[in-house]
Amino acid sequence: IVTGPTRNDNMVTEMRDFCKEKMILLKKTSGIPLNRKIIFLCTSPRDVRSTITLVLDAIKISKSKPFLVIKLHPTAIENTIDFTEYGFTKFKDFVITTEDINQFMFISDVVVSQLSTVALESVLVGKPHIIISKDLSLKNSFIFTEKPFIMHTDNHNEAAQMFDEFLLASNRKKTMNENRGKFLKKYFNNEDGCALNRVNDFLVSL
Numbered sequence: 001i002v003t004g005p006t007r008n009d010n011m012v013t014e015m016r017d018f019c020k021e022k023m024i025l026l027k028k029t030s031g032i033p034l035n036r037k038i039i040f041l042c043t044s045p046r047d048v049r050s051t052i053t054l055v056l057d058a059i060k061i062s063k064s065k066p067f068l069v070i071k072l073h074p075t076a077i078e079n080t081i082d083f084t085e086y087g088f089t090k091f092k093d094f095v096i097t098t099e100d101i102n103q104f105m106f107i108s109d110v111v112v113s114q115l116s117t118v119a120l121e122s123v124l125v126g127k128p129h130i131i132i133s134k135d136l137s138l139k140n141s142f143i144f145t146e147k148p149f150i151m152h153t154d155n156h157n158e159a160a161q162m163f164d165e166f167l168l169a170s171n172r173k174k175t176m177n178e179n180r181g182k183f184l185k186k187y188f189n190n191e192d193g194c195a196l197n198r199v200n201d202f203l204v205s206l
Contacts, residue, residue, distance in 0.1 A: 036067035040108035058159035064167040068094040
């Protein structure tokens, strides 16, 4: 990513203005408990059921017992999952949102998706990311070795361990902050929210 897409520009600008009061208000209006760690799951157009069920199974056996926020892809169908089968109650254990992902990434503790550029955006806003790699080979992916920021798994037991590692380890946030700059330098030009201005200046100079 050389100059950064518009979405990243907007994300950085929003992140700067996103204060604690906005975080609390978003949680209250979305039915998210204030005292729970949050897993934010962004689904893709395919394999919605297998992705969500893997995350549900992982949360059930995790020690951290996080609250699940699900952002369904526009083409995904909500009723593909019967959450009661897994013992999950809406607003008690999970919510499903159709809102823009940026704000929910800001309030989350871990972001989860299938293979997606959302993984890069998670690190941009300082959040660890887990890729559900079921039926995917990530051996040659450019983000395969990007620990501790981006990890991937194809089974719920390992996912549960990752959740707990991210959510319960006392030094995890410090490790993320110490290495985040190197990651951003590798994949982003910078994170100042002015990529569009740079593109405009370049075009004007031609």
